[in-house]
Amino acid sequence: MNPLSSNLRLFPEPRSSAVEPRAANVTRILRAGLICDIIRDRMAPIFHWVVQDCETNEVLGLGQAHSFNEAHETAVWFLDDLRLRRAV
Numbered sequence: 051m052n053p054l055s056s057n058l059r060l061f062p063e064p065r066s067s068a069v070e071p072r073a074a075n076v077t078r079i080l081r082a083g084l085i086c087d088i089i090r091d092r093m094a095p096i097f098h099w100v101v102q103d104c105e106t107n108e109v110l111g112l113g114q115a116h117s118f119n120e121a122h123e124t125a126v127w128f129l130d131d132l133r134l135r136r137a138v
Contacts, residue, residue, distance in 0.1 A: 077118075079125060081133060084110070086125045088118065097121035101128055 075090035083105065089098045099121045101111040111128050115121035 077122075079122075079129065081129045084129055084132065086129055088121050088125060090118070099125040099128075101125065101132065 077088040079086040079088070083103065084101060085104055086099055086101045089100070091098060095116060097115050097118050097120070099113050099115070100109060102109055110132060113121070113124055113128075115124060
């Protein structure tokens, strides 16, 4: 297992719903004080990633990628860079 993905959590799709969600597959990455959700868009071959502060829910960064691996790598880089900038 990749050490960077040791704290990934996969959230399953809803079992039943009156309205089908646009994005159902969500992966959550947790870092000290930060949350990043990677969301697979059902309408297009796109993965969205959103970084938020755990305490304030403020969106600190977001982006899109054409593959899960690209979204994961970019999100992890952003999280690590943000943690370094906060430490200074």
